[in-house]
Structures are given as structure tokens and as C-alpha cells.
Amino acid sequence: MIWKGENPLSEIKRRSAFSFALPIMIPMGISFFFIGLGFGLYATSQGFPWWTAPVLAATIFAGSMEFVTIGMLMAGFDPLNAFVLTMFVNGRHFFYGLPMLQRYVNMGWKWFPTVAWMCDESFAINASTKLPEDVDEKWFYFHVSWLNYVFWVFSTLVGGLFGNLLAAVDLRGIDFVLPGLFIVIFLEMLLNAKNNRIKAFGVAGAIVALIMLLVVGKSLFMLTSMSCMLVASYIAYKWGGVRLD
Known part of the structure; x- marks a missing residue:
């Protein structure tokens, strides 16, 4: 569907951006699923209700900090320690956010969610993927960001809902999926x-x-x-x- 006054070419490039982004994001979604699943299991194992993990995932959206937040919630109210710890754990966001300043411009309404949902994985993909001419880069950035966000929140929801059933499953070593994916991305960027x-x-x-x-x-x-x-x-x-x- 093309809205009145909209450039048909823009609509085609928008669709191309999603179809181009989705196959790239599927491996990322699989890795997110296991990490988020682990977070949901961890939250419920500490006595928190099933909805705690997806709520923290949706509002914080910083995997490492979400695990740390569970411990801080159990330790009691300490805002200063929470601030300092957050800066140490997620301080890297400042560094990889700077190179994206020139890319995330002239995005219209897509700018805020793309920036708000940027994470390590979104940065790695958006900074390294070479886009063909028929793919709108702004829409591609947006699709990568919201897909990562949905994958993560959904996986934590599954972990929270079925934590008791999945607790007996041996998932040791599955947490290497995400670091392994980063190693592959790094080597690809290095070789190219x-x-x-x-x-x-x-x-x-x-x-x-x-x-x-x-x-x-x-x-x-x-x-x-x-x-x-x-x-x-x-x-x-x-x-x-x-x-x-």
C-alpha cells in the first residue's frame, strides 16, 4: 500500500530494507533467544514473578545490566551504587554510539526508536553491513533495531513464563552463541x-x-x-x- 503523496520508489526501498534485514537478523534472534531465555530463568529462580524479566528487558534493554539489576533489586535501594555500576557495565554505549551520529540523521520519526533500541548487536550489524543501492539505509537501521528489541523481549518473556519447565534443561555452553557471533562479525569486518x-x-x-x-x-x-x-x-x-x- 502506498500512501497519497508518497514516492513509490521509497515504498519499494522500504520493503527491500526489511527483506534484506530479516535474513541477517534471524541468526541474531536465535542467539538472543537463548541469552534472553537464560535471563528469564534467572529472574524466576530468584523468586521474582514471571513478568519481571520482560518488563526489565523492555525498559532497560541492556542485557548485562538486566542481570545486574536482579542482584541490585535483591540487595535493596541504593541509587548511587546503581548509577556507578551502570556506568561501568554499560559505559561502552558511549563509545559505539559516537560513530553512529552521522548515520542516524534525517530519519524522521524513526530516529528515536532506532537510537533508543541501539545495542551492541545493532551497532555491529548497522556499522558493518554493506547495503545494495535498492535498500534504504535508514529503514534498514530501523528494522535492525526493532527486530533486536522484539527478539530480546520475547525471549525473556518465554524464559519468565516457562522458567519452571525449562529449569531442568541443561543449557550449559549455550551462552557462547552470542560471543561466537561477535567473533564472526569482527573477523568479517577485519577481512573486508x-x-x-x-x-x-x-x-x-x-x-x-x-x-x-x-x-x-x-x-x-x-x-x-x-x-x-x-x-x-x-x-x-x-x-x-x-x-x-
């Missing part, structure tokens, strides 16, 4: 990089992350490694004459 400078920065980022993991531990390595890479990138851009475009 335009020049050796981008490849060098990718490898350097992985090395820095490993060093920070050994130095500061897994609770802080994400924030510290991203901070180091941000400083290194700024120095290379400002004084080294490095341009990645």
Missing part, C-alpha cells in the same frame, strides 16, 4: 576492511582488550580497553594524520 590501517586498528583493539582483561579483570576490561582505543584513535587522527575513510 578497505585498507591495512583499519585492519591494524582492529587487531590492536583485540590485543588491548586481552591485555585489559588480564590487568583489570572482566568487570572493567570493556570500559578500560575502549577508553585506551579512543585515546589511541584520537592521537592517530589528530597528530598522526591517519584517516580511516
Whole structure:
């Protein structure tokens, strides 16, 4: 259906954006399902009602922080600790949000939900996917964001509703699905990089992350490694004459 005054070509590109995004998002949805399922199981196992997991998923939409929130709710009211802990756990959002500022422009009403529902997975896909000419990139960004959001909330709902039935299922090791998917995305970006400078920065980022993991531990390595890479990138851009475009 084409609304009055709407460009037919725009409608075609809108449909192409969804049909192009959906096959990409299906593997992500499967990985989301198992992680979200685990969160729903975890919430109900701590004595919370079935609706707690999907409500937290829908309002917070930050997987790591949702797990932490369950512990904070059990510990009692402590807003200062909650703020500091949230900054440490989700501080990475500042870093990968900056590169998307120039992409998420002129989106109309789609801008707010696309930004609000941006997560690690949405950033990885939107930043790395090469779109054909017949796909509207703004609609593609939007479809990736809302599909990730729906996948996550739905999976936590299933975990909350059927937590007691699924508690007996051995799901050990299934949590590696998402990290494995990120490794594949990273390798694909590395192999398809335009020049050796981008490849060098990718490898350097992985090395820095490993060093920070050994130095500061897994609770802080994400924030510290991203901070180091941000400083290194700024120095290379400002004084080294490095341009990645």
C-alpha cells in the first residue's frame, strides 16, 4: 500500500530494507533467544514473578545490566551504587554510539526508536553491513533495531513464563552463541576492511582488550580497553594524520 503523496520508489526501498534485514537478523534472534531465555530463568529462580524479566528487558534493554539489576533489586535501594555500576557495565554505549551520529540523521520519526533500541548487536550489524543501492539505509537501521528489541523481549518473556519447565534443561555452553557471533562479525569486518590501517586498528583493539582483561579483570576490561582505543584513535587522527575513510 502506498500512501497519497508518497514516492513509490521509497515504498519499494522500504520493503527491500526489511527483506534484506530479516535474513541477517534471524541468526541474531536465535542467539538472543537463548541469552534472553537464560535471563528469564534467572529472574524466576530468584523468586521474582514471571513478568519481571520482560518488563526489565523492555525498559532497560541492556542485557548485562538486566542481570545486574536482579542482584541490585535483591540487595535493596541504593541509587548511587546503581548509577556507578551502570556506568561501568554499560559505559561502552558511549563509545559505539559516537560513530553512529552521522548515520542516524534525517530519519524522521524513526530516529528515536532506532537510537533508543541501539545495542551492541545493532551497532555491529548497522556499522558493518554493506547495503545494495535498492535498500534504504535508514529503514534498514530501523528494522535492525526493532527486530533486536522484539527478539530480546520475547525471549525473556518465554524464559519468565516457562522458567519452571525449562529449569531442568541443561543449557550449559549455550551462552557462547552470542560471543561466537561477535567473533564472526569482527573477523568479517577485519577481512573486508578497505585498507591495512583499519585492519591494524582492529587487531590492536583485540590485543588491548586481552591485555585489559588480564590487568583489570572482566568487570572493567570493556570500559578500560575502549577508553585506551579512543585515546589511541584520537592521537592517530589528530597528530598522526591517519584517516580511516
